[in-house]
Amino acid sequence: MAENVWILGIHMTKFGKHPDLDTVDLGAQAARGALSDAGLHMRDVGVLAAGNLMRAAASFGQQLQKQIGQTGIPVFNVANACATGATALRVAIMAIRAGETDVGLAVGVEKLSGAGLLAGGTAQQQGDTWSPQGRFGAVAPIDGRIGTETMPGVFAQIGMEYGHRYGGADFELFARISEKNHAHSTLNPLASYQKRFSLEQIMNEVRSWSPTRTRGRCARPTVTVAPRRSWSASRSCAPSRSSSSAGPSRSAPRC
Amino acid sequence: MSDPVPLVDYLVLTGQPHLTAHECTACGARYFDRRNACAACEADTFHTVDVPTEGELRAFTIVSYAAPGIPVPFVAGVVDCGGTSVRANVVNVSADPEHVRVGMKLRLTTVPLGTDAAGTEAVGFGFEPAG
Incomplete structure (x- = not known):
């Protein structure tokens, strides 16, 4: 088992609405930037971990591979709320620690423009007659009627x-x-x-x-992604071969 | 005219309106939703218990942006009812920080939600200042 796993390269796109770029565009920029930073190519990578929450069923990782390199490696799509990108990084690290590969690539991307309040705060379907539904047997949407889900x-x-x-x-x-x-x-x-x-x-x-x-600022005791902005970040990582290897001297981007 | 229906199945409208919870028979943890098992101890048997109708406001937020049809501002809160945490709106109070405070005493009340196409009324709940 690899004792240490090093971050060899990182890249991050600028936060913004990016109306002309989709999740794959942003993810491709981040992934290729991290590979370039590390001096590596997709053919050097043995595992891809791809994080995306808002379109979690869209197989972002496979879409990314089709754009930047379909090399036949396993891809793991992960979705884990605010920890989605960190979970992708963990998947890549665990694959290296397990000895499956020497180099992994972790990518996280989110397009949040128009995503609203991330939960609650939107109109929901309601039938003509009250009929109990869901785990609370609710006859109407409860967001706003029983506290807030935003x-x-x-x-x-x-x-x-x-x-x-x-x-x-x-x-x-x-x-x-x-x-x-x-x-x-x-x-x-x-x-x-x-x-x-x-x-x-x-x-x-x-x-x-x-x-x-x-309205505009989040006074919240955690690192937060600003709403209505898109971001992507990527890290390529590999196990250490010796203690004198280039270590992660740069700080990872905060997401 | 049919009887009013509760907004959620844990609101009991007959007699004095109150809330009920699913209490874990093994560890006593309480839940309002339909359960598969107890998240605290893994037991899978529950019995229904009445939740006290009076409590203290433990946390709140004054909401200015909400889903269409929800009047704003309103006060969303978490009420400690004898040790059971209840999510609810704080009602019949001015929605500003001068009138809503953590620790204030509250009591359960019902809130009419209108009638459906069959003329049946739905009734929700909230907590209002007590005394």
């Missing part, structure tokens, strides 16, 4: 409950996290908004999901 709303409540349970997590703390994240974005030319905001600006923003979420 992701900003759900995470606003999780943040509030965290503060209630552990203390010290008031709105200003969430705003400080947002301030810090926006400061980081100015260091990444590929980030969606490369603009710094002061704590005062963030705290005065209109709150759409009080108390933690605002």
